[in-house]
Amino acid sequence: MDKKNIVVTGGTGFIGSSTAWLLAQSGYTPFVLDNFSTSVKPEKSLFNLIEVDLSQPDEVTKAFKKLPQIHAIFHFAAKALVPESTEKTWDYFHNNFNATLNLAEAATQFSVPYFIHSSTCAVYGIPQRIPISENSPLKPETPYGESKRASENILQQFSKWKGLSALNLRYFNPAGAITGSKCGELHDPETHLIPNIITSIHQNKPFKIFGNDYSTSDGTCIRDFIHIKDLAQAHLVALSFLETQPQGTFDCINVGKNQGVSVKEAIKTAEKVLGVQCKVEVHPRRHGDPAELIADTTQMKQKLRWQPQLPLEAMIEDHWNFIKGRIS
Numbered sequence: 001m002d003k004k005n006i007v008v009t010g011g012t013g014f015i016g017s018s019t020a021w022l023l024a025q026s027g028y029t030p031f032v033l034d035n036f037s038t039s040v041k042p043e044k045s046l047f048n049l050i051e052v053d054l055s056q057p058d059e060v061t062k063a064f065k066k067l068p069q070i071h072a073i074f075h076f077a078a079k080a081l082v083p084e085s086t087e088k089t090w091d092y093f094h095n096n097f098n099a100t101l102n103l104a105e106a107a108t109q110f111s112v113p114y115f116i117h118s119s120t121c122a123v124y125g126i127p128q129r130i131p132i133s134e135n136s137p138l139k140p141e142t143p144y145g146e147s148k149r150a151s152e153n154i155l156q157q158f159s160k161w162k163g164l165s166a167l168n169l170r171y172f173n174p175a176g177a178i179t180g181s182k183c184g185e186l187h188d189p190e191t192h193l194i195p196n197i198i199t200s201i202h203q204n205k206p207f208k209i210f211g212n213d214y215s216t217s218d219g220t221c222i223r224d225f226i227h228i229k230d231l232a233q234a235h236l237v238a239l240s241f242l243e244t245q246p247q248g249t250f251d252c253i254n255v256g257k258n259q260g261v262s263v264k265e266a267i268k269t270a271e272k273v274l275g276v277q278c279k280v281e282v283h284p285r286r287h288g289d290p291a292e293l294i295a296d297t298t299q300m301k302q303k304l305r306w307q308p309q310l311p312l313e314a315m316i317e318d319h320w321n322f323i324k325g326r327i328s
């Protein structure tokens with residue numbers, strides 16, 4: 001088996017494209033499977049690219065028939081806009097659940113031993129304890145979070161009954177861009193904090209703070225940010241870990257920094273990095289926004305023997321450089 005062939009689903013989106021780039025840099029051969037539903041189809045792709053709607057079983061089988069022997073599936077493809085998921089509930093379950101189910105089946109049929117799935121801290125909902133460990137209760141607050149929990153369950157069943165070795169990486173808040181990769185965060189609409197702060201500064205428009213009356217040190221929500229370069233690297237480390245484990249291993253691991261940053265702190269850091277003031281407007285809290293989300297990263301450090309390195313300043317600077325590269 002060629003160890004180097006990796007299927008990267010959603011490999012034209014933010015996290016998938018960055019990880020595909022790092023895989024290629026690290027000697028692997030990525031095969032990107034995407035339907036460009038939340039990304040832009042590249043005119044010329046750096047990687048092998050197959051257009052496929054992963055929610056359709058026949059399309060997935062057809063795509064895998066075209067591929068060489070695959071060593072691992074890195075499954076990033078999903079609909080991932082939390083507010084949208086409350087409106088388009090069917091779409092979120094149909095897309096995210098079926099894509100994972102079809103890929104787990106393809107892994108079985110085409111003898112792919114390893115599977116790494118993009119899960120999320122949204123599976124915890126509003127946590128009772130901070131930092132959040134992997135054995136905290138799973139109580140997603142949204143259809144998006146539920147669709148990810150359901151995807152985790154599918155993989156657990158395929159591990160148990162089909163011998164698939166699967167890891168769910170529960171990301172906290174990825175941000176930034178990998179220098180030289182030309183990949184970065186471009187969601188439409190953008191719901192994430194760092195890109196929205198930078199857009200506000202760049203366009204000289206007020207940044208909307210949703211709630212300044214939380215029971216946190218400065219009243220604004222606290223999140224745990226991780227640089228996309230670190231997050232992409234976590235996938236390579238996770239694959240190396242899975243390769244050392246017995247076949248049929250199943251696990252869930254938080255991937256964050258175990259460091260809380262408030263919305264106001266993120267704004268101040270962006271002002272420092274960009275050297276420009278950010279106008280702000282305070283709005284009421286949004287329904288379902290937890291006050292604080294910080295990863296307990298003990299499992300990540302113990303099992304993967306790895307931890308993220310890059311600071312918030314680098315996430316902001318690298319995202320800004322990515323945006324500047326696109327507008328210049």
Ligand SMILES: NC(=O)c1ccc[n+]([C@@H]2O[C@H](COP(=O)([O-])OP(=O)(O)OC[C@H]3O[C@@H](n4cnc5c(N)ncnc54)[C@H](O)[C@@H]3O)[C@@H](O)[C@H]2O)c1
Nearest residue numbers: 010013014015034035036037038039054077078080118120
């Ligand atoms: N960005 C975050 O803050 C964050 C946090 C936690 C977890 N995640 C998870 O990480 C993964 C990647 O997130 P992202 O920010 O890169 O999202 P993204 O929207 O930038 O990329 C998702 C990609 O998946 C593709 N896709 C979606 N449905 C598909 C289907 N049925 N068939 C084929 N391709 C399909 C899209 O076209 C897109 O290229 C998602 O699973 C998301 O739930 C993201």
